[in-house]
Amino acid sequence: xxxxxxxxxxxxxxxxxxxxxxxxxxxxxxxxxxxxxxxxxxxxxxxxxxxxxxxxxxxxxxxxxxxxxxxxxxxxxxxxxxxxxxxxxxxxxxxxxxxxxxxxxxxxxxxxxxxxxxxxxxxxxxxxxxxxxxxxxxxxxxxxxxxxxxxxxxxxxxxxxxxxxxxxxxxxxxxxxxxxxxxxxxxxxxxxxxxxxxxxxxxxxxxxxxxxxxxxxxxxxxxxxxxxxxxxxxxxxxxxxxxxxxxxxxxxxxxxxxxxxxxxxxxxxxxxxxxxxxxxxxxxxxxxxxxxxxxxxxxxxxxxxxxxxxxxxxxxxxxxxxxxxxxxxxxxxxxxxxxxxxxx
Numbered sequence: 001x002x003x004x005x006x007x008x009x010x011x012x013x014x015x016x017x018x019x020x021x022x023x024x025x026x027x028x029x030x031x032x033x034x035x036x037x038x039x040x041x042x043x044x045x046x047x048x049x050x051x052x053x054x055x056x057x058x059x060x061x062x063x064x065x066x067x068x069x070x071x072x073x074x075x076x077x078x079x080x081x082x083x084x085x086x087x088x089x090x091x092x093x094x095x096x097x098x099x100x101x102x103x104x105x106x107x108x109x110x111x112x113x114x115x116x117x118x119x120x121x122x123x124x125x126x127x128x129x130x131x132x133x134x135x136x137x138x139x140x141x142x143x144x145x146x147x148x149x150x151x152x153x154x155x156x157x158x159x160x161x162x163x164x165x166x167x168x169x170x171x172x173x174x175x176x177x178x179x180x181x182x183x184x185x186x187x188x189x190x191x192x193x194x195x196x197x198x199x200x201x202x203x204x205x206x207x208x209x210x211x212x213x214x215x216x217x218x219x220x221x222x223x224x225x226x227x228x229x230x231x232x233x234x235x236x237x238x239x240x241x242x243x244x245x246x247x248x249x250x251x252x253x254x255x256x257x258x259x260x261x262x263x264x265x266x267x268x269x270x271x272x273x274x275x276x277x278x279x280x281x282x283x284x285x286x287x288x289x290x291x292x293x294x295x296x297x298x299x300x301x302x303x304x305x306x307x308x309x310x311x312x313x314x315x316x317x318x319x320x321x322x323x324x325x326x327x328x329x330x331x332x333x334x335x336x337x338x339x340x341x342x343x344x
Contacts, residue, residue, distance in 0.1 A: 004094035005191060007131055013191040014127050015215070016208050020191055021200040022217050030216035043305050047117035048100055050306065051149050053164045055103050058084030066096055077141065080104075092138040095188070099132055101149075102141075109144035112136055113170065117305045119153040119315060121171055124212045130177040130184050145174045151314045157307035167306075167314070228252045228272055233265050294327045296335065 005013075005024075013020035022029055033041070052058055059082050061072050069089035076082045088102040101113035114129050116122075125148055133146040149168045194201055205221050215221075225231055228251050230244050240260075249255055252272040261269060271278045299322035303315045312318075325335040 004195065005096070005188075007095075007097040007128070010095065010131050010188070010191065011124070011128055013194070014124070014187060015212065016203060017190060017194045018200050018203045018221070019215050019217055021194050021197070022220070024195055025200070029220055031219065033216070044117045047151065047305050048115045050162060050164060051101065051113070051115040051168060052084075052086055053162075054149070054168065055084035055101060057082075058086050058101070058103075060086040061089055061098075063087070066091065069098070077102075077110075080108075088136075090135050090139045090141075092135045093188075094192075095131065095135050097132045097135045099136060102136075105144060107144075109142045110136075111144055112146040113149050114147070115149045115168075117151060119151045121148055121150060121173075122212065125150075126173065126176055126180060127184070127187075129173050130180040133174075133177045134181060134184060145172050146177055147172050147174075151305055153314055155307075155313055157310060157312050159310045162306065226251065230255065233261070233268055235262070236265060292327065292329050296325045296327070298323050 009020055009023055012023050059076055061069050061076070063069070064072075066089060069087075070091055073085060073088045073090065076085045076088070083104050085102040085104075086100065088099045090097055090099070099112055100115045103111040103113060105111055112129070112132055114125070114132060116125060118125075129146050129148055133143065137143045147170050149170045152167055152169045155163070155167045203221075209215050209218055209222060230236065230241055230250055230252055233252060244250070244255065244259070249259075252269055255261075255269055255273075267278050299319050301317045301319045303317045305314050307314060307316065308318065324338040326338055327335050
């Protein structure tokens with residue numbers, strides 16, 4: 001069995017063929033996920049495990065050699081006593097996928113369920129389910145439907161165990177993914193062609209660099225811009241930026257005086273061109289109106305997909321840390337940190 005591409009690699013190619021190429025051929029060029037990205041991935045795994053409670057008695061295929069995983073999957077499919085399979089493994093045409101949940105229906109047919117920790121169906125989810133649908137159905141499985149299970153934002157946690165039947169919403173995407181199959185075939189051919197190339201494809205940067213996720217090779221294609229680049233103008237519309245580039249203008253220093261900009265953009269432009277900082281005439285009056293002591297409060301929060309406390313819904317914000325500093329008088333050179341006991 002020659003596995004050329006996995007589901008995750010296929011999805012990388014859907015976002016950008018250059019991202020796919022680098023993932024397979026030069027993965028060392030990619031950046032390391034930061035703590036926030038790691039936390040999001042861990043949250044996704046937690047939601048995926050929770051979804052398994054929808055299918056009691058299901059059996060997980062261990063993460064092992066692909067050929068072994070496929071063999072175990074076949075054995076579980078052949079066993080009528082197994083009601084569901086978690087992380088079922090399949091390969092067809094060099095494409096390898098692992099299905100989050102494969103549910104055996106009462107009529108003996110199967111239902112594919114992809115689990116996402118998002119609160120709604122997103123466009124990229126269709127490609128994700130479609131590639132699984134293609135591989136599984138072509139592997140001899142009698143697939144009745146392909147679905148997506150996502151988090152129900154309106155679920156309210158009442159304590160005890162999570163009510164998984166209310167926490168999740170399952171949408172049948174069978175017809176929608178089947179309509180995608182011709183496009184998917186073309187996409188696969190493009191990806192396999194790119195992977196056979198000696199060099200990465202030439203693809204210009206654009207919104208796909210950060211949508212649906214920020215590419216781990218972002219810095220390879222998007223080197224840091226000069227400090228005076230037009231891209232730093234506040235809320236500069238894409239059409240305006242394109243017009244400036246067509247004029248040969250990429251530096252704020254070169255923007256003509258008669259080029260249409262908003263009031264805020266023109267202030268920023270003038271400040272860069274003259275080298276003089278701009279301050280609102282009202283700023284001084286605002287400072288004069290302040291009365292000491294001044295208090296500076298800050299707090300941090302998280303928004304977990306799985307509610308932690310009664311009355312919460314998925315992705316509600318939870319405050320977990322706060323701080324308070326005080327400046328007693330204008331001449332004070334340092335802020336004093338107020339401790340919890342003092343604040344109470």
